[in-house]
Amino acid sequence: MKSDLVLQVGTLARRSVLRTLRQPAMVVPALFFPLLLLAVNSGGLQNATKIPGFPAPRYLDFVLAVCFVQGGLFAANSAGTNVASDVETGFLNRLSLTPLRRTALLVGQLAGVLALGAIQATTFLVVGLIAGASIQSGVAGAFVIAALALLISLGFGSIGAFVALRTGSGEAVQGIFPLMFAALFLSSMALPRNLIQQDWFRTVATWNPVSYILEGIRSLVITGWDGKALAYGFGSAAAIAVVALVAASSALRTQMART
Amino acid sequence: MRLGGLIQVGRAVGWRSVHNYFTNPAILLPGLLFPLFFFTAFAGGLSRVGSIPGFEYGSNYTAFVYGFVLLQASAFGGVFTGFSIARDFESGFARRLLLAAPRHGGIVAGYWVAAVARAVTTIVVITAVALITGMTVVGGGLDLLGLYTLALLVNLGAMLFGSGVAMRLRTMQAAPAMQVPVFLLLFLAPVWLPYELLTGWVHAAASLNPVTRFLETERSFLAGDPTQVLLAFAVAIGLALVALLWARGGLRSAERAA
Numbered sequence: 001m002k003s004d005l006v007l008q009v010g011t012l013a014r015r016s017v018l019r020t021l022r023q024p025a026m027v028v029p030a031l032f033f034p035l036l037l038l039a040v041n042s043g044g045l046q047n048a049t050k051i052p053g054f055p056a057p058r059y060l061d062f063v064l065a066v067c068f069v070q071g072g073l074f075a076a077n078s079a080g081t082n083v084a085s086d087v088e089t090g091f092l093n094r095l096s097l098t099p100l101r102r103t104a105l106l107v108g109q110l111a112g113v114l115a116l117g118a119i120q121a122t123t124f125l126v127v128g129l130i131a132g133a134s135i136q137s138g139v140a141g142a143f144v145i146a147a148l149a150l151l152i153s154l155g156f157g158s159i160g161a162f163v164a165l166r167t168g169s170g171e172a173v174q175g176i177f178p179l180m181f182a183a184l185f186l187s188s189m190a191l192p193r194n195l196i197q198q199d200w201f202r203t204v205a206t207w208n209p210v211s212y213i214l215e216g217i218r219s220l221v222i223t224g225w226d227g228k229a230l231a232y233g234f235g236s237a238a239a240i241a242v243v244a245l246v247a248a249s250s251a252l253r254t255q256m257a258r259t
Numbered sequence: 260m261r262l263g264g265l266i267q268v269g270r271a272v273g274w275r276s277v278h279n280y281f282t283n284p285a286i287l288l289p290g291l292l293f294p295l296f297f298f299t300a301f302a303g304g305l306s307r308v309g310s311i312p313g314f315e316y317g318s319n320y321t322a323f324v325y326g327f328v329l330l331q332a333s334a335f336g337g338v339f340t341g342f343s344i345a346r347d348f349e350s351g352f353a354r355r356l357l358l359a360a361p362r363h364g365g366i367v368a369g370y371w372v373a374a375v376a377r378a379v380t381t382i383v384v385i386t387a388v389a390l391i392t393g394m395t396v397v398g399g400g401l402d403l404l405g406l407y408t409l410a411l412l413v414n415l416g417a418m419l420f421g422s423g424v425a426m427r428l429r430t431m432q433a434a435p436a437m438q439v440p441v442f443l444l445l446f447l448a449p450v451w452l453p454y455e456l457l458t459g460w461v462h463a464a465a466s467l468n469p470v471t472r473f474l475e476t477e478r479s480f481l482a483g484d485p486t487q488v489l490l491a492f493a494v495a496i497g498l499a500l501v502a503l504l505w506a507r508g509g510l511r512s513a514e515r516a517a
Contacts, residue, residue: 025432025435028435029435032439036442036443036446037446039461040446040447040450040461043457043458043459043460043461043462044449044450044451044452044457044461045305045308045451045452046458046459047308047311047313047452047456047458048305048307048308048311048451048452050311050312051307051308051310051311172285174285174289175284175285175288175289177289178288178289178292178293178296179292181292181293181296182292182296185296185297185299185300185304186296186299186300186303186304188304189300189304190300190301190304190305191304191305191307191308195307196303196304196307197306197307198303198304198306200303201299201303201304205304
């Protein structure tokens with residue numbers, strides 16, 4: 001019984017990973033755009049480090065964290081587009097005629113996103129280090145950053161899968177992309193929260209879980225080991241992942257019942 | 260007759276494209292929301308950088324960011340119209356249009372109408388948000404005329420570039436080939452800080468980037484102290500002419516394939 005589940009997950013995961021990695025249109029922008037923003041921000045905003053109280057001597061160290069969250073947004077797009085395509089082409093209908101378990105289907109579908117997340121995390125860390133960033137928490141910290149990046153990809157990927165399963169439309173998945181970008185932009189991505197001048201923006205950033213995810217990664221790069229920042233970072237990412245997985249699972253149940 | 264045919268085709272294509280734009284949220288929202296997010300995030304989240312040493316600008320930081328977002332909305336309004344052209348080729352509509360339309364130049368003119376509609380819609384929304392959130396416009400009526408005319412020239416250039424790519428490749432897979440160059444040009448300019456405060460390779464890239472000239476002139480209009488206006492307009496018109504030749508080549512390529 002258990003081996004059946006493992007086999008099902010393994011088969012679907014392999015399909016999902018190959019399918020994601022074989023589409024340059026999914027992999028290249030997911031690596032290119034976060035790195036472009038990193039390059040532009042680190043040069044364009046270096047002088048922001050002159051603001052009294054800025055926590056890092058180089059803006060590159062501060063902004064490196066943004067890559068991982070932005071990469072997660074592309075994961076949502078990737079997972080959602082693939083799942084929507086399965087709904088649109090009838091693949092999901094055909095699967096529903098087999099004894100495949102719902103858990104296997106969902107976990108299998110998200111494997112591609114996790115593979116993409118692993119490639120992104122490795123690339124962003126390597127490029128960041130080559131560009132001159134220094135990770136104060138050392139090699140172990142780099143692994144923790146990668147783990148948090150995978151959790152982010154899982155959470156955002158599950159949101160993409162939820163929308164795809166709920167609507168069955170690739171266009172709807174594309175439509176949520178700007179909304180998810182809003183979550184990143186309305187966070188502490190550009191300046192620490194205590195240095196944000198506009199009260200309303202600081203309030204939104206304080207309520208935004210993405211700020212805590214960024215601050216968790218940033219603490220490993222700039223400060224070293226900060227238990228509180230890491231707890232908030234992992235807690236926020238895990239909360240998003242759990243809520244999105246439950247929602248996606250429920251949407252999958254409805255989608256399967258329709259077929 | 261020739262001009263009448265051009266206007267007739269342009270009006271039909273323009274009406275259809277504008278109708279599609281306003282009735283399809285999947286087309287309307289991304290073009291509207293992205294510049295809005297950029298504006299909100301940077302005018303709200305980065306306003307403190309307006310007080311760093313050496314930051315000299317004749318208006319407030321909200322106006323400084325507005326200058327960039329205005330340019331972004333204009334350029335993306337043009338590029339996203341290139342996406343619509345590519346979509347029309349994929350669906351077979353553009354091929355039928357090429358066979359039916361008496362004057363093919365009218366097709367490009369019609370798509371420009373859509374590009375202007377996109378840009379103007381986004382600009383109206385962003386301007387309203389900017390004014391509500393405290394943007395100070397020091398420039399007068401003539402400055403504003405220059406500001407928006409330059410923005411429309413950028414929109415024209417971006418649309419002609421996008422349509423040249425779309426008509427040559429005739430697939431939505433060409434979207435990155437339209438978006439990435441414009442995205443790069445926009446972001447390799449002094450987006451968040453004045454040119455003088457950029458550092459490293461971004462400073463070198465900005466010095467060669469024509470968008471830097473547009474951006475600094477746009478911002479100078481807002482601050483009521485127009486600088487290098489003739490140069491900015493000359494560069495914008497020059498680029499639009501090059502893009503026109505590029506679009507014309509694309510149209511010829513599409514005609515041969517139709």
